[in-house]
Amino acid sequence: xxxxxxxxxxxxxxxxxxxxxxxxxxxxxxxxxxxxxxxxxxxxxxxxxxxxxxxxxxxxxxxxxxxxxxxxxxxxxxxxxxxxxxxxxxxxxxxxxxxxxxxxxxxxxxxxxxxxxxxxxxxxxxxxxxxxxxxxxxxxxxxxxxxxxxxxxxxxxxxxxxxxxxxxxxxxxxxxxxxxxxxxxxxxxxxxxxxxxxxxxxxxxxxxxxxxxxxxxxxxxxxxxxxxxxxxxxxxxxxxxxxxxxxxxxxxxxxxxxxxxxxxxxxxxxxxxxxxxxxxxxxxxxxxxxxxxxxxxxxxxxxxxxxxxxxxxxxx
Amino acid sequence: xxxxxxxxxxxxxxxxxxxxxxxxxxxxxxxxxxxxxxxxxxxxxxxxxxxxxxxxxxxxxxxxxxxxxxxxxxxxxxxxxxxxxxxxxxxxxxxxxxxxxxxxxxxxxxxxxxxxxxxxxxxxxxxxxxxxxxxxxxxxxxxxxxxxxxxxxxxxxxxxxxxxxxxxxxxxxxxxxxxxx
Numbered sequence: 001x002x003x004x005x006x007x008x009x010x011x012x013x014x015x016x017x018x019x020x021x022x023x024x025x026x027x028x029x030x031x032x033x034x035x036x037x038x039x040x041x042x043x044x045x046x047x048x049x050x051x052x053x054x055x056x057x058x059x060x061x062x063x064x065x066x067x068x069x070x071x072x073x074x075x076x077x078x079x080x081x082x083x084x085x086x087x088x089x090x091x092x093x094x095x096x097x098x099x100x101x102x103x104x105x106x107x108x109x110x111x112x113x114x115x116x117x118x119x120x121x122x123x124x125x126x127x128x129x130x131x132x133x134x135x136x137x138x139x140x141x142x143x144x145x146x147x148x149x150x151x152x153x154x155x156x157x158x159x160x161x162x163x164x165x166x167x168x169x170x171x172x173x174x175x176x177x178x179x180x181x182x183x184x185x186x187x188x189x190x191x192x193x194x195x196x197x198x199x200x201x202x203x204x205x206x207x208x209x210x211x212x213x214x215x216x217x218x219x220x221x222x223x224x225x226x227x228x229x230x231x232x233x234x235x236x237x238x239x240x241x242x243x244x245x246x247x248x249x250x251x252x253x254x255x256x257x258x259x260x261x262x263x264x265x266x267x268x269x270x271x272x273x274x275x276x277x278x279x280x281x282x283x284x285x286x287x288x289x290x291x292x293x294x295x296x297x298x299x300x301x302x303x304x305x306x307x308x309x310x311x312x313x314x315x316x
Numbered sequence: 317x318x319x320x321x322x323x324x325x326x327x328x329x330x331x332x333x334x335x336x337x338x339x340x341x342x343x344x345x346x347x348x349x350x351x352x353x354x355x356x357x358x359x360x361x362x363x364x365x366x367x368x369x370x371x372x373x374x375x376x377x378x379x380x381x382x383x384x385x386x387x388x389x390x391x392x393x394x395x396x397x398x399x400x401x402x403x404x405x406x407x408x409x410x411x412x413x414x415x416x417x418x419x420x421x422x423x424x425x426x427x428x429x430x431x432x433x434x435x436x437x438x439x440x441x442x443x444x445x446x447x448x449x450x451x452x453x454x455x456x457x458x459x460x461x462x463x464x465x466x467x468x469x470x471x472x473x474x475x476x477x478x479x480x481x482x483x484x485x486x487x488x489x490x491x492x493x494x495x496x497x
Contacts, residue, residue: 208337209337211399212397213396213397213424
């Protein structure tokens with residue numbers, strides 16, 4: 001798979017929450033591709049040390065693909081991406097994005113959609129909601145945020161959703177009782193979670209304990225790759241050896257060397273970047289490989305996973 | 317008759333296991349298949365489990381209206397955490413499963429016990445007639461009179477095996493009967 005990038009221009013920037021900035025993007029030439037609810041794009045940013053690619057959900061209406069919107073939360077421990085978007089990008093600037101891909105589409109056959117958003121995790125649901133409304137689908141949104149930091153689009157959502165919106169501002173001590181939300185649901189209800197890992201983990205474990213079928217639980221977490229120990233990667237096909245720094249991912253190191261690896265999510269979910277391992281122990285951090293595949297060690301997801309030791313030999 | 321392992325559509329059945337976390341344990345059986353579910357039912361608390369039994373003597377292939385209507389009502393009030401266990405003849409299993417899917421359940425929530433007989437429901441691909449209790453192949457279609465080879469291909473939508481005419485070139489030709497496995 002080749003990953004073409006699309007040059008876009010920043011049409012407007014809006015501060016939609018204290019730490020969240022929304023960017024409206026328009027094609028410089030021609031039209032932007034259509035997208036489905038739940039899609040994301042990668043924004044390709046020229047970082048100081050290396051190119052940075054971050055995945056962001058499209059948070060605009062899929063029926064209006066002339067413009068894309070993305071919303072970026074400024075991360076305290078930014079690896080460069082969110083601080084670049086917040087600090088360096090101005091209206092009129094050009095950016096490069098990848099075409100939309102979707103790893104988090106709503107199941108349109110669902111009887112009901114239960115959307116649970118944490119903070120900036122509201123973004124994919126901003127593309128769900130217009131489509132669900134058009135389809136006349138039954139849904140409710142449970143939105144957990146901290147008003148002093150996040151909570152984007154609240155007024156708009158309140159107006160559009162009315163009683164289908166349930167707001168929980170943790171800054172004001174409003175807690176969401178996940179057990180209650182998940183208990184009172186009928187057959188054919190699908191639950192979707194987007195937010196921090198702790199929220200995803202909380203919803204999944206509560207739902208499973210209550211007896212929810214796993215096929216009704218969907219989630220998306222785009223976490224930045226966690227740093228680790230530096231290691232060497234030896235590449236048998238190209239004959240190259242790379243040094244992977246502590247704060248960069250193996251995928252980023254490969255890209256820095258000009259070795260293209262297909263990828264969609266850069267978060268250990270989509271499975272596109274799977275790379276065969278010839279030698280060396282792997283510290284698996286992805287959600288794609290099964291426990292058996294991880295134990296077998298024949299494959300690594302370079303977007304998030306690293307060497308468990310000092311070196312890896314890859315069949316690439 | 318050998319079961320061809322290359323036929324992927326033929327369901328494989330395993331004895332149901334209780335999913336203890338379910339919010340509602342729902343058992344549905346034909347009257348002669350209850351023994352397959354009884355050990356599971358006995359592990360459930362009375363408040364969390366319901367058992368619906370199909371009355372004996374119903375016309376084959378038609379879910380009795382009373383059972384179908386009652387199941388419909390139970391499923392419409394059921395929680396998303398319902399688990400459904402079904403025992404009976406093969407056609408019955410799939411009728412219940414299909415009704416549950418249309419009520420919003422997913423296959424992960426439904427366990428079908430191994431069918432109590434080897435008799436098959438047969439779907440004629442020529443005239444679309446469904447026949448119950450077919451135990452040997454070929455079988456004469458009750459709708460169009462064609463002599464049908466009973467294949468191992470299984471249609472979940474109908475809960476039936478597929479029958480195709482075996483002697484199309486020479487309809488006078490009679491073929492040896494094989495008992496279905």
